[in-house]
Amino acid sequence: xxxxxxxxxxxxxxxxxxxxxxxxxxxxxARFAAGYPITPSTEVVERFAARVxxxxxxxxxxxxxxxxxxxxxxxxxxxxxxxxxxxxPGFSLMMEHIGYAAMTETPCVFVDVQRGGPSTGLPTLPAQxxxxxxxxxxxxxxxxxxxxxxxxxxxxxxxxKAFNMAEEFRVPVMFMMDEVxxxxxxxxxxxxxxEIEVVPxxxxxxxxxxxxxxxxxxxxxxxxxxxxxxxxxxxxxxxxDERGYPNMTPQTQDKLVRRLQNKIRSAADRICLFExxxxxxxxxxxxxxxxxSRVAQRAVQMARERGLKxxxxxxxxxxxxxxxxxxxxxxxxxxxxxxxxNLGQMVREVERAAQGKAKTVAIPHAGGxxxxxxxxxxxxxxxxxC
Amino acid sequence: MLNIVDNTVNPVEPFxxxxxxxHIWCPGCGIGxxxxxxxxxxxxxxxxxxxxxxxxxxxxxxxxxxxxxxDSFHTTHGRAIPFATGLKLANxxxxxxxxxxxxxxxxxxxxxxxxxxxxxxxxxxxxVNNLIxxxxxxxxxxxxxxxxxxxxxxxxxxxxxxxxxxxVEAAGAVYVARWTxxxxxxxxxxxSEAFQKKGFSFIEVISPCPTLYQRRNKMGDxxxxxxxxxxxxxxKHGAPTSEVGLTLNGEIAVGKFVDRDRPDYQSMMRAQxxxxxxxxxxxxxxxxCVCG
Amino acid sequence: xxxxxxxxVVERCKACxxxxxxxxxxVLALSSAFNSKGYHPPHVVHPEKxxxxxxxxxxxxxxxxxxxxxxxxxxxxxxxxxx
Numbered sequence: 001x002x003x004x005x006x007x008x009x010x011x012x013x014x015x016x017x018x019x020x021x022x023x024x025x026x027x028x029x030a031r032f033a034a035g036y037p038i039t040p041s042t043e044v045v046e047r048f049a050a051r052v053x054x055x056x057x058x059x060x061x062x063x064x065x066x067x068x069x070x071x072x073x074x075x076x077x078x079x080x081x082x083x084x085x086x087x088x089p090g091f092s093l094m095m096e097h098i099g100y101a102a103m104t105e106t107p108c109v110f111v112d113v114q115r116g117g118p119s120t121g122l123p124t125l126p127a128q129x130x131x132x133x134x135x136x137x138x139x140x141x142x143x144x145x146x147x148x149x150x151x152x153x154x155x156x157x158x159x160x161k162a163f164n165m166a167e168e169f170r171v172p173v174m175f176m177m178d179e180v181x182x183x184x185x186x187x188x189x190x191x192x193x194x195e196i197e198v199v200p201x202x203x204x205x206x207x208x209x210x211x212x213x214x215x216x217x218x219x220x221x222x223x224x225x226x227x228x229x230x231x232x233x234x235x236x237x238x239x240x241d242e243r244g245y246p247n248m249t250p251q252t253q254d255k256l257v258r259r260l261q262n263k264i265r266s267a268a269d270r271i272c273l274f275e276x277x278x279x280x281x282x283x284x285x286x287x288x289x290x291x292x293s294r295v296a297q298r299a300v301q302m303a304r305e306r307g308l309k310x311x312x313x314x315x316x317x318x319x320x321x322x323x324x325x326x327x328x329x330x331x332x333x334x335x336x337x338x339x340x341x342n343l344g345q346m347v348r349e350v351e352r353a354a355q356g357k358a359k360t361v362a363i364p365h366a367g368g369x370x371x372x373x374x375x376x377x378x379x380x381x382x383x384x385x386c
Numbered sequence: 387m388l389n390i391v392d393n394t395v396n397p398v399e400p401f402x403x404x405x406x407x408x409h410i411w412c413p414g415c416g417i418g419x420x421x422x423x424x425x426x427x428x429x430x431x432x433x434x435x436x437x438x439x440x441x442x443x444x445x446x447x448x449x450x451x452x453x454x455x456x457d458s459f460h461t462t463h464g465r466a467i468p469f470a471t472g473l474k475l476a477n478x479x480x481x482x483x484x485x486x487x488x489x490x491x492x493x494x495x496x497x498x499x500x501x502x503x504x505x506x507x508x509x510x511x512x513x514v515n516n517l518i519x520x521x522x523x524x525x526x527x528x529x530x531x532x533x534x535x536x537x538x539x540x541x542x543x544x545x546x547x548x549x550x551x552x553x554v555e556a557a558g559a560v561y562v563a564r565w566t567x568x569x570x571x572x573x574x575x576x577x578s579e580a581f582q583k584k585g586f587s588f589i590e591v592i593s594p595c596p597t598l599y600q601r602r603n604k605m606g607d608x609x610x611x612x613x614x615x616x617x618x619x620x621x622k623h624g625a626p627t628s629e630v631g632l633t634l635n636g637e638i639a640v641g642k643f644v645d646r647d648r649p650d651y652q653s654m655m656r657a658q659x660x661x662x663x664x665x666x667x668x669x670x671x672x673x674x675c676v677c678g
Numbered sequence: 679x680x681x682x683x684x685x686x687v688v689e690r691c692k693a694c695x696x697x698x699x700x701x702x703x704x705v706l707a708l709s710s711a712f713n714s715k716g717y718h719p720p721h722v723v724h725p726e727k728x729x730x731x732x733x734x735x736x737x738x739x740x741x742x743x744x745x746x747x748x749x750x751x752x753x754x755x756x757x758x759x760x761x
Contacts, residue, residue, distance in 0.1 A: 004675035006668070029675035032476050034468075053659045056671035058475045063501040067468035070461060074441070074472025077459065078480065081676055082472070100462050200678030227439040227457040227473055228480050234403070234452055236460035245406060246452055246460075396687070396735060396744040408740060413692035413717070418739030426736065570736040608739075609695045 003027050003160075003196035006055045013188045017155040017181040018043035020188045021111060022051065024159025025083055027190065029198050030109070031057030032082035034071035036064055036090060039123040040179040041113035044085040065090035069097035073106045077235065079226040081163060081201075083109035087179075088117045088130055092137070099138030100237050101172035102260060105214070105222060107201065109162045111175040113182040114290075114341075116367035126179035127367030128290055129342035134174040135319045141257050143264035145271055146174040146319035148289040152186045158316065164199035165271060169263055170221050176318060178341065180291040180370060208232070213244040214256075220263035264320055273316035274325060278304075282311030284383045285329055285358075286337045287350050289315040291370055296339055299376035308384050318346065326353035335383035339363035339376050359386060401425040401435075403455050410449060414608020416567030416593030417447055420514055421454070423570050423591075424485070427577035433481055440483045441470040443490035445521045446595075447514040450485045464494030467502045470509050478652055481510070481581065488515040488529040488590075492548050496528070503557035505651045506585045512577065513550065513588065516595035517632075524598030531634045535602050549631035554588040555644050561587035562627065562644035566615035567594065569640060576642060585650040592638060603634070682730015682747045684722055690742035691719035697734035697743050703727040706734065 007026035015023070022044045025033070031052065035045035049059040057080070062068040065086055072082040086094060091112045101108055114130045116122030134146045145165050149155045155177060162173040204211050204223035213233040214222045225231040238246040239253045264271065278300075279285055288296040293314040303310040313329060315322060326349075330336065336358050338347040343364040351360040363379050365371050398421065411417050428435065435456060442451035444463035451458040461469045466486045474482045484491075491499050491513050502509060518536060519525040525538040528548045535542055551562045561583045565573040573591060580587035594600055594611035605611060615638065622630070623641040630639040649657070659667040684705060691713055698706045698720050705728045709721040720743065722728070728745060735744030 001674070001678040004672045006672060007675065031671035031675060032472070034472060053663055054666045054668055056668035058655075060471070060475060062468060062471075063497050066465065067471075067498055067501075070465040071468040071472035071475075074459075074469035074474075075476035076472075077457075078473040078476030079676060080476040080671070082476070096462055097465070198675075201676050203677045226477070227459075228437055228477055229457075230436040232435075232455050232457055234458045234460070236452060237462060238460065245403075396685070396741060397732065398735065398741050398744070402741060408690045408692075408715075411739060414694040414696075415739055418741060419696070419737055422736045422738065422741070567739075570733070574736075607694075609699055612696060612699065612737075 001198055001200050003193040003198045004029055005193035008193040008196060009190050010192050011190055013190065014185060015152060015188050016043065016183050016185045017149065017152040017177060018113065018183065019047050020152040020155035021159045021175065021177065022047040023190060024156040025109070025163065026051060026055060027196050028081065028160040028163035030081045030083050030163060031055065032072060032075040032080035033059045033084060034062050034068040034075070034082070035059070035085050036062055036068045038087045038090045040115055040182050041085045041087045041111065043182070044111060065093035066097070069094035069110070070100065072108055073097065073101055076106050076108050077227050083111060085111040085113070087113050087115045089120060091130055091133065095137040098144065098172050099140060099142060102138065102142035102144060103237050104235050105170040106172070107166040107170045109159070109166055109173050109175055111177065114176065114178040122368050124179065125368040126291060126370065127341045128178055128292065129345065129367055131176065131318060131342065131345045134176055141261060143261050144172055144174055144319055145169065145264065145317065146176050147316060148176045148318050149181055150290055150293045150314070151181065152184060152188045155181065156188050156190060160196060160198070167199040167201055168221070169267065170202060170224065171264060174319070176290065178291050212242045214240060215242045216259060220259050220266070268320045269324070271317055271320060272322035272325065274322055275314040275316060277312040279311035279313065279329055279332070281309055283309045283334045284337055284380050285311040285313050285333050286339070286376065286380065287313045287315065287326070288339055289318055289346065292339050292341060295371045295373055296376055298373040299380060302373060302377050303380045308380060310380055315346070321349045321353065323349070323353035326350055327355065330354035330357035333358050334386060335359040335361055337361045337363060337376065337379050337383050339365070339371050339379070341365050341367045341370065359383065397429065398422050398425040401428060401454055403453055406453055409453055411446060412597045414594060414596040415446070416516070416608065417450065417514055419567045419570060420512065420573065420591050420593060421450060423573040424512065424577055426574035427581065430574065431578040431581045433581060437479060438481045438483065439473055440485055441466045441473065443486040443495060445487040445490045445519070446516070447485065447487035448490055464490055465498065466490065467495060467498040467509065467511070471502060471507050474508060475652070484509050484511040486513065488513055488517065488550070489519045489527045492550060492553070493528045499554065500557040503554050503559045503586045503588070506558055506560065506648060508584050508650045508652065509586055510577070510580045511586070511588045513590045514593045515550065515590050516593045516599060518595055518599040520595045520598050524602060531632050533634050534599070547632065549627065550590050551588070551630055551643050552627040555627045558586065559588045559644060560585035560646050560648060563642040564590040564592065564630065565640050566592040566619055566638060568612050568615035568619065585648065680726050680728045680748065682728045682745050683725065684728055684734060684743060684745050686719055686721070687742045688713045688719045690740045691717055692740050693717035693719060694739060696737040696739065700737050701734055702731065703729055
C-alpha cells in the first residue's frame with residue numbers, strides 16, 4: 001500500500017541522519033515510539049515527539065530502555081507500528097526484548113545509533129562495534145534483520161525498508177546507524193506519499209474460530225491479530241504451539257525455533273541488499289558498511305587512480321549476512337579488505353563466507369573516529385601485491 | 387460416591403482456556419482463587435470481554451495470562467506494566483489489566499510500577515503477593531516479611547520488606563486496596579470498583595504459597611493459611627497506608643485504602659497537546675497506516 | 679428440597695480443602711476416593727443443605743467445583759458481558 005500522507009514530509013530537506021530516520025519512520029506508518037534519552041540517538045525521538053501529535057500517534061519517554069523496548073511491543077499488539085531508538089548501553093539493556101520480539105513475532109524496529117564502547121565508552125563518537133550484538137545479543141537461537149545506512153538519505157529510505165521488512169517477516173529489525181551518520185547533515189529528498197511503498201501488517205482475515213495465532217501457512221510467517229478484536233489469542237515468550245499455548249517439548253521447540261530461523265534464511269536473497277562497483281576483474285574488493293563505506297569509497301578511488309584493480313561491495317543488509325554474495329565474489333579476487341569501526345566483527349563473517357577462496361584482510365579501528373582513506377588505501381595496496 | 391460433572395457450567399469457565407486445565411499451580415496455592423474473584427468482577431461490572439486485555443509478567447502469577455480466555459500476553463520478567471502501557475496508549479479503547487506477582491511487579495519490575503503510578507496510566511494492576519519468589523523455589527522477595535525463612539535466607543530474612551500499598555500510594559495510584567484469598571467477594575468488589583476508575587489502580591492480594599513459604603516457615607498448608615487469613619485479617623478501609631505493612635505472624639490490614647481522582651496520563655497528554663497545538667493536534671492515527 | 683446443588687469436576691481437584699472448610703452450610707467433605715492424579719476430591723455429604731451460593735466455586739483455586747441455585751441450571755452459557 002502507499003504511505004499515509006499525514007506522515008510524509010514531502011520535499012527537499014537539509015537534515016541529519018537522526019532526523020531523517022524519524023521522518024522515515026513516520027513515512028513508514030510508525031505512530032508509536034517509546035524511548036529513553038541516550039547520546040547520539042536522542043534526536044530521533046525528539047523529532048518524533050515534536051511531529052507525532054500533528055500526525056496522530058504517541059511518543060512516550062519511558063523510565064529506562066528495558067521499559068521502552070517492551071512498551072513498543074505492547075503498542076504493536078495494540079495495533080500500531082512502533083519503534084524505539086537507542087545507543088550501545090541502552091541497546092545492551094534491550095537485548096531481552098529483542099528475543100521477546102523474535103519469539104512472539106512482533107514486527108518492530110530497534111534503531112541503534114552506534115557509539116564507542118564497551119560500557120559508557122565514547123558517548124559522542126562513532127563506532128560499529130554493536131554489529132555482533134545486534135545479531136547475537138539475546139539468548140537462544142533466532143534470526144533478526146539488520147540494515148546499515150551510510151547517509152541521511154538512506155536513514156530515511158532504509159528506515160522505511162526496515163519497517164516494511166519487520167511487517168513482512170514479523171521480525172524485529174535492527175537499524176544500525178552510527179554517530180557520524182546520525183549527526184551528519186545532508187540533503188534528504190522525501191518523495192510524495194504515493195511514491196512510497198509501505199507494507200501493511202500481515203493481519204488475519206480468518207474468523208475467530210479458524211484463527212491459529214502461530215499457525216504456519218506456507219510462507220512461515222503467521223497472520224497477526226490485534227488486542228481488542230475478539231480473537232482472544234495468547235502471546236507468550238515461552239516455547240509455544242500453533243495456538244500460542246506454552247508447550248515444553250523438544251518437538252515443539254524444534255518446530256518453532258526452526259521456523260523462526262527459516263522464515264528469514266529462506267528469504268535471505270530478497271532481504272540481502274548491497275551495492276557493488278567494479279567487482280568484475282578486480283584483484284581486491286573492499287567490503288564495508290555504514291559510515292566506513294564512505295571512507296572506503298575515497299580509498300577505492302585513490303587506489304584506482306594508482307592503477308589498481310579494486311572493487312567495492314557495500315553491505316546494506318548486515319543480517320542475515322549476505323554470504324552468498326561473498327562466496328560468489330571470493331573466488332574471483334585475491335583479497336577481501338574489510339574496514340570497520342571495531343576490532344573485527346563482520347570481517348569474521350566475510351572470512352567464513354569466503355571459505356578460503358580469497359585472503360581476508362581486516363582493517364580494525366577501535367572507534368572514536370573513522371579510518372583515514374590512507375589506512376584503507378595502504379591495505380588495498382598491500383593486498384594487491386600478494 | 388463422587389459426583390460426576392453435570393451439564394451446567396462453572397461461572398468461571400467462560401473466562402478460562404479450558405483446554406489448558408488442569409493448571410500448573412500447586413495444591414493450596416491461592417492464585418486460582420484470585421482468578422475466580424477476577425472472573426466474578428468481570429461478570430458484575432459487565433465489561434465487554436472483547437475490549438479486555440490481560441498482561442502478565444513471569445512467575446507463578448505470571449501464568450494467569452495463559453489460562454484466561456482473553457487477549458492475553460505473557461511478557462518478560464518485570465515488564466508487564468510497560469507492555470500494558472504500550473497496549474493502552476496504542477489502543478485507548480482497551481481495558482488493560484496487569485495480573486502478576488509481587489516479585490515480578492515490585493522487584494525486577496519495581497521501577498515500572500512506580501512510574502506507571504506516577505504517570506497515572508489507566509491500568510488495573512492485580513498483584514498476587516505470596517511473599518516469596520515461588521516459581522524459582524522460594525527465594526526472598528522484596529515483600530518477604532522480616533524473620534521469615536527462605537531458600538536464600540535460610541537463617542531468616544533481615545532486610546526490610548516493601549509495604550506495597552504505601553509504595554504505590556506515594557507514587558500516585560488512584561485506587562489501592564488489599565485483600566487476602568480468603569476475601570473472595572470483597573476482592574471481586576474491589577476489582578469491579580477499579581474498573582470504574584480511570585487511572586492507575588492497584589489491588590494487592592495476599593495469597594498462600596504452601597509449597598515454599600508456608601512449609602518452610604512451618605505455617606501449615608494452604609488451608610491453614612486461609613484460616614490464618616480469616617483470623618488475622620482486619621478490615622481497615624481508609625487506613626493510612628504507612629500503617630499497613632505486613633509482619634510474619636501479625637495482623638493483616640485489608641480493605642480499600644486509597645480512592646481518589648486525578649487525571650490519567652492520556653487525559654493529561656490530550657489536554658497539553660490541545661493547549662499547545664490547537665487544531666494542529668491529531669489524536670487518532672489513520673488506521674490504514676498499519677493494516678491497509 | 680435443596681435450594682441448590684454442587685457440581686464437582688473431579689479430575690481438576692487438588693484436594694486443598696478450601697471448599698469443605700468455607701462452605702457456609704457444610705455440604706461437603708473430602709472423599710476417600712482418588713482421582714487419577716491421586717488427590718481426594720470433595721463429595722457431597724449433605725445435599726439438602728446446599729443453598730447454591732457458589733462460595734465453594736469462588737474459593738476453589740482449581741476451578742473444580744461450583745454451586746448453582748435450583749432452577750438456575752444451564753444458566754451460564756456465560757455472558758459476563760460478552761458480546
